[in-house]
Amino acid sequence: MKNWKVLSFLLVILLFSCGGEAKKTTAKEEVKPIADQILISDFEDSSKELITYAGPQSKIEAVYSSEQAKSGKQSAKITHQTKDWAGGLVVVEKEKGDWTGMKTFRMWVYGSGSNFKFNIDLEDAQKEQFRYSITDDFKGWKEFVIPLSDFKFRTDWQAPDAVLNRKLDFPMMTVQFCTANLGNFTLYFDDIIIDSK
């Protein structure tokens, strides 16, 4: 009888500790964000290169500008005269490339109401690109808060040497914040942030 009591006591302890283990495992599965926020660029440091590329029928210019600023004294001004393909981008600094557990991409855009479409293309560690498209149908500053899951695998083009596995692999390489295939427009960009919320 005594043995039976001890046994059931041990059994209860075992059950409780198992329950505890199960809870711990669940908590571990939620990916903890690497940071509250990651500031990709506020476009205040003019020494960082604004990189552009353009197809044979396109012209693009990217400069730091104090004509408009959402934060600080300046923003990135991008002018497209694009008929095939062109884009402006920032290289993600190495220490800002791990987006583990992060949820949203935030960016301020000063629209011109041109009604042309432009894209944000995110390039991951293995050159795979993911796209979100915006129409320039607004005037003045507007903040875009875009779930990272809304960036879709580019089906129109991928680099020939990219590894395509349909997921963001870290560290992220570039944020191509204003790419387009067609359009004549000038936009300003400020405060690109990767957010944990």
Ligand SMILES: [Ca+2]
């Ligand atoms: Ca700024």
Ligand SMILES: [Ca+2]
């Ligand atoms: Ca990938």
